[in-house]
Amino acid sequence: MDPLLFSTLVMFAVVLLFLLPSAAVAVYAERRVSAFIQNRYGPNRVGPLGLFQPFADVIKLFLKEDIIPTHANRVLYTLAPMIPVTTAVITVAVIPFSEHVYITDINVGILFLLAVASLSVYGVTLAGWASNSKYSLLGGLRAAAQMISYELPMGVALASVILFASSLSVVEIVNSQEMWWNVFRNPLAFIIFTIAVFAEANRSPFDLVEAEQELVGGFHTEYSSMKFGTFFLAEYMHIVIGSMLITTFFFGGYHLPFAGYWLPEMGPLAKSILDIHVFLAKVVFWAFVFIWVRWTLPRFKFNQLMRLGWARMLPLAILNFVVLAIILYHI
Amino acid sequence: MLEQYIPILLLICLAIILAVSFIVLSHVLGPNRPNSNKLGAYESGMDPIGQARDRYSVSFYIIAMEFIVFDLEVVFIYPWAVRYQEFGAGTFWSMMLFIGILFLGLLYTLRKGTFDWDLVHSRAKKSSY
Numbered sequence: 001m002d003p004l005l006f007s008t009l010v011m012f013a014v015v016l017l018f019l020l021p022s023a024a025v026a027v028y029a030e031r032r033v034s035a036f037i038q039n040r041y042g043p044n045r046v047g048p049l050g051l052f053q054p055f056a057d058v059i060k061l062f063l064k065e066d067i068i069p070t071h072a073n074r075v076l077y078t079l080a081p082m083i084p085v086t087t088a089v090i091t092v093a094v095i096p097f098s099e100h101v102y103i104t105d106i107n108v109g110i111l112f113l114l115a116v117a118s119l120s121v122y123g124v125t126l127a128g129w130a131s132n133s134k135y136s137l138l139g140g141l142r143a144a145a146q147m148i149s150y151e152l153p154m155g156v157a158l159a160s161v162i163l164f165a166s167s168l169s170v171v172e173i174v175n176s177q178e179m180w181w182n183v184f185r186n187p188l189a190f191i192i193f194t195i196a197v198f199a200e201a202n203r204s205p206f207d208l209v210e211a212e213q214e215l216v217g218g219f220h221t222e223y224s225s226m227k228f229g230t231f232f233l234a235e236y237m238h239i240v241i242g243s244m245l246i247t248t249f250f251f252g253g254y255h256l257p258f259a260g261y262w263l264p265e266m267g268p269l270a271k272s273i274l275d276i277h278v279f280l281a282k283v284v285f286w287a288f289v290f291i292w293v294r295w296t297l298p299r300f301k302f303n304q305l306m307r308l309g310w311a312r313m314l315p316l317a318i319l320n321f322v323v324l325a326i327i328l329y330h331i
Numbered sequence: 332m333l334e335q336y337i338p339i340l341l342l343i344c345l346a347i348i349l350a351v352s353f354i355v356l357s358h359v360l361g362p363n364r365p366n367s368n369k370l371g372a373y374e375s376g377m378d379p380i381g382q383a384r385d386r387y388s389v390s391f392y393i394i395a396m397e398f399i400v401f402d403l404e405v406v407f408i409y410p411w412a413v414r415y416q417e418f419g420a421g422t423f424w425s426m427m428l429f430i431g432i433l434f435l436g437l438l439y440t441l442r443k444g445t446f447d448w449d450l451v452h453s454r455a456k457k458s459s460y
Contacts, residue, residue, distance in 0.1 A: 007338040015345060066358045070370045071382070082350035089346035093339045104338040111409065112339075129384075133372040137383045145391055148398040155405040162412040221373055226357030230350065303447065306394070310437075310446040314401070318434055321408070322427060329416065329423055 011103045014092055022287075023236040024054035030236075030291045037295045061229035069131065069222050076130035081227045083123030084234035090116050091241050096171045098254045098275030100268065109170035110158055113245070114151070117200060120238070121147045124202070124209060124219050127231070131222035139218030142302060143209040147200060149309040154196035156317035157189040160324050161249050174253030178260035181252040188320045190250040192313050197246060199309070201238040204294040208302055243286030247279065251286075254279040393445050404433050 028043070028051065035042025043050035068074055094109040096102035106112060121144055128140015162168065164185060165176035183190045199206040210218030217223075220231045247253060254275035256263060266274065300308070372379040411418075411426050440446070 004334065004337060008341060011338060011342055011345065015342070015349075020349075062357045062360050064357070065361045065363065065369075067365065067369050069372055071372055078354060082347070082354060085350045085353070086343075086346040089349065090339070090343055093342050103342060104335050106335045106339070131372075132383045133379075134374065134383045137387075141387060141391055145394045148402075149394060152398065152401045152405065155402070156408070159405065159408045159412050162409065163415070166413055166416075168409065168413060216373065216375070225361050226353050229357070230353050233353075306446045310397070311441050315434070315437060318430060318437075322430060325412075325415065325423075325427070 007103050010097075010101055011093075014097070014103065015089055019089060019092060019237060019240065022240045023233050024058070026236040026239055026287055026291075027054045027057070027232075029287070030294070033288070033291045034295045037292075058229065061226050064225040066225040066227065067222075069133070071132040072222065073130040073132070076126050077222075078227075080123050080127035080130055081223065081230040081234075083126070084120045085230050085237065087116050087120040087123070088234050088237035088241055092244070094170045095244050095248055096174055096253060097279050098272040099171070099175070101272055101276060102171065105169055105171045108168050110162065110168045110173070113170070114155060114158070118147070118151055120234070123231075123234070127223070128219040131219075133222050135215045135217070135221040136219050139209050139215050139221070143202070143219060146202075146206065146208065146305060146309075149306060150196045150199035150206075150313075153192050153309065153313040153317040154200065156314070156321050157193040157196065158249065160186055160189045160317075160321045163321075163324055163328055170248060174248060174255065177252040178255050179258060181255070181257065182250045183252075186250070186320075186324065188316065189324075190246075192317045192320070193250060194246055195308075195313065197242040198290070198293065199305075201242045201290070202235065203239065203242075203290055205297040205299050206305060207294075207299060208305060239287055239290045240283065243283045243290065246286050247282040251282050390445075397440065397445070400436070401433065404430070 031053070032042045032050070043053040046052040046056045068077055091113060093103045094106060094112055096105070124143040124147075125140045128136045128138070128143065131137075161173060161182055164182065165173040167173065167176075202209045208218075210220065215221070220228055223231065252259075256278055372383065374380070407429070408426070411422075415423060415426070
C-alpha cells in the first residue's frame with residue numbers, strides 16, 4: 001500500500017476511532033472509579049451501567065448558551081479553548097502503535113513531542129488572561145509557571161532515555177527496549193518523567209490550575225457551553241496522551257516484557273495485532289493509574305509544587321543523566 | 332525525507348477542523364439570551380472590583396528566566412546524547428563541564444531562595460546571607 005495513504009488511514013483511525021472515544025471513556029471511567037473508591041454508585045442511569053453518560057454530557061454542553069463576557073478579549077477568548085485540544089490531537093502523530101502502525105516516524109520525534117507538548121500551555125494561559133477575571137488570571141499564571149517548571153525535569157529524563165536508544169526517533173526508542181524496558185534500566189528517570197507528565201496534564205496532585213476550592217474553576221471560570229467542554233475534553237485527552245508517553249518511553253511501548261528473549265518469530269500481520277493490543281493494554285493501565293492517583297493524594301500547595309520541581313526533581317534528573325552518561329560511556 | 336512530515340500537516344488540519352467545529356457548533360446550537368449579570372466577570376456573586384489585569388508577583392518572571400536557561404541546556408544535550416559515544420573524550424568531558432556549570436548556577440539560585448514562594452520563609456533565609 002502507498003505509505004502516505006496508509007498513514008492517512010491510520011491517522012483517521014487513531015483520531016476518530018481511538019482518541020476522541022477514549023477521552024469520553026476516560027470521563028466515564030474517572031466518574032465510576034472515583035465512585036468506587038469513595039464507596040458510592042457514580043453515573044448509572046444513562047444506558048447500561050451509565051455507559052452513555054459522556055455522550056449525554058457532550059450533547060448537553062453543545063446545547064448550552066455560549067457566553068463571552070463583555071470585558072473579555074473576544075478573539076483570544078475564543079481561540080484559547082481550541083489550542084489544548086489541537087495540540088493533544090497533534091501529539092499522537094509520532095507515537096507508534098506497533099512496529100509498522102504509526103502515523104509518521106520522523107527522525108526528530110522526541111523534539112516534536114516536546115515542542116507540541118509545550119504549546120498547550122498557551123491555551124490555558126491565554127484563557128486565563130483573556131477572560132479578564134481574577135480567578136482566571138491566577139489560574140493562567142499558575143499554569144504557565146507550573147508547566148514550564150515541570151517541562152525541564154521531563155526533558156532531562158527523556159535525554160537519559162536517548163542515551164540508551166542513540167536516536168531521537170520514537171520507533172527506534174521503543175525498539176531499543178525489546179530486551180529490557182527503560183523502567184528497569186533507568187528507574188529514576190521513569191519516576192521523574194511520570195511525575196512531570198502528571199503535572200503537564202494538570203492532574204491532581206498538581207491541579208492547582210483549576211483548584212476549585214480557592215480559584216472556583218481556575219482558568220475556565222468564565223467559560224461555558226462547548227468552550228468549557230473543549231477544555232474538559234482536552235484534559236482527558238492529555239491523560240490518554242500522557243499514558244501513551246509513559247508507555248512508549250519507559251514501559252516498552254508495544255513490546256511484551258523481555259520480548260526479545262522469548263517471543264518467537266511471527267508474521268507481520270499477527271505481530272502487529274499482538275503489538276497493538278499490548279500497547280493499548282498498557283495505556284489503559286496507565287490511564288487507570290492517573291485516575292487512581294487523583295482520588296488518593298491531596299493537592300500540593302503552590303510553594304511545595306515549585307520546590308518539588310526545581311529543588312528536587314530537576315537536580316535529581318540532571319544527576320541521573322550525568323551518572324548514566326558516564327557509566328554508559330565507559331562500558 | 333520531507334514526505335514524512337506530510338501526515339503531520341494533515342493531522343494538524345484535522346485537529347484544527349475538529350477544534351473549530353466544536354466551538355462553532357456550540358455557538359450555533361445553543362440559545363442566545365445575554366443579560367448584564369451573565370456577561371459580567373465572576374467574582375463570587377459580588378460586583379467585580381477593578382480590572383483583573385493588575386500587577387502580579389515578580390516570582391513568575393524569575394521562573395520564566397530560569398526556564399529559558401535550562402531549556403537551552405536541554406536542547407544542547409539532545410543531539411549530543413544521540414552520538415556521544417563516537418565523539419571521543421574531549422567532547423564528552425566538555426559536555427559534563429557545561430552541565431556542571433549550569434548545575435552550580437541552579438544550586439546558587441536555590442540557595443538564594445528563588446523558588447521559595449513562601450515569603451516569610453524566604454525573607455528569613457535571605458537575611459542570613
